[in-house]
Amino acid sequence: MLIKKWMAAASLGLAALSASATPLDALTGNVNIKLQGLTTENNTWAGTNETTWGIGSISQITATGGQVWNMGASDGTYLYYMIYGIADLNTVQNATGTFDLYNVGATGGLGDGRIHLDIYRTTTNILELTSDFNAQVGDRTGYNMHSLLQGLGPAYLQLEFGEGKQLANVAGGTDPTADETISTLVQNTTSATLPAAGTGQFFADVIGGTAANQWNTNGLFGHDMDGKFTLSTNGASQGSGVCTDEEVTGPNPTCFTGFINDPIRAIRAVPEPGSLALIGLGLVGLAGLRRRVGN
Structure with a gap:
C-alpha cells in the first residue's frame, strides 16, 4: 500500500514539475532559444571594417519534455x-529587388576575422533590453562591450559564427570576386543598409564562458547552435521599442535602427554541478524510502 501511495504522489509531483518553470541550469537535450535585440550600423568600431553590431536579451528557452525557462520568472x-x-563580404541585389548580404568577421584593429556573440547571466532586469528596447547606440564602451552589460561578466557563453550556411558562390554584387562560401552570416533584406526588414541565418560555436561545457556539443551539423532570425525596423511606429522614428532613422540616430527576433536551436549536454547535487539528493531520498518499504 505504501508503494502505491508513493507512486501516486510521485506521479503528481512529476506532472507538476513538467508544467512548472525550469531553472536554466537544469535544461537538457534539444532546446530552442528565443533572442530579441537591437542592431545598428552606427558607432561601429574604429580601425575595423565592422559594419553592424547589436545587443539584446534571451527571453525564453524551451526544451524537450516540457522544459521552459523564462527570463526572470523561472x-x-x-x-x-x-x-x-559583422563585416560585409558581398552584397547582391537579386531579381526580386531584395538584397542578399554575405557577412564575415571584421578585421583590422581589434577585429579578429570572426563574428562574435557574447552572452551574460545576471539577476538584474535591464529594461532597455527586455521591454523598452531603447538602448543608446553611443553607449558602446569597447569593441566587445556596451555600458548596459558592464559588470555582468565573466561571460556565460562566448560564441563565434561558423561557415556552412552558404554552399555555393554567386555572381555579381559589390565584390564579384568574393567567395560567399566562407560567409558566416547570410541575410536577405529589403535594403542593403538599415533600416530594413528581412531574414538571416547562421551557425555558432561555443569557444568559452562559464557554461561552455554544457553547451559545446557540436550536435547541429557540426556546430553548437543553428540560428535564424527576422529583422524589422525599431521604433514606436513599427510596433517595437519606445524610441521615436527620428531617434531611430534620423541623420544622427541615438537609438538602434534594427529590431531582431531570433529562434536558435541548440543541444545542452548535462546539468551543471548544482543541479547534479539536487538530483543526487533526490536519489538518496529514494534509496531511503526503498529501505523503509523493505523493512
Missing part, C-alpha cells in the same frame, strides 16, 4: 548578449 536570472564584428 529562476530569477536574465541572459543578455552583444553581437559584434
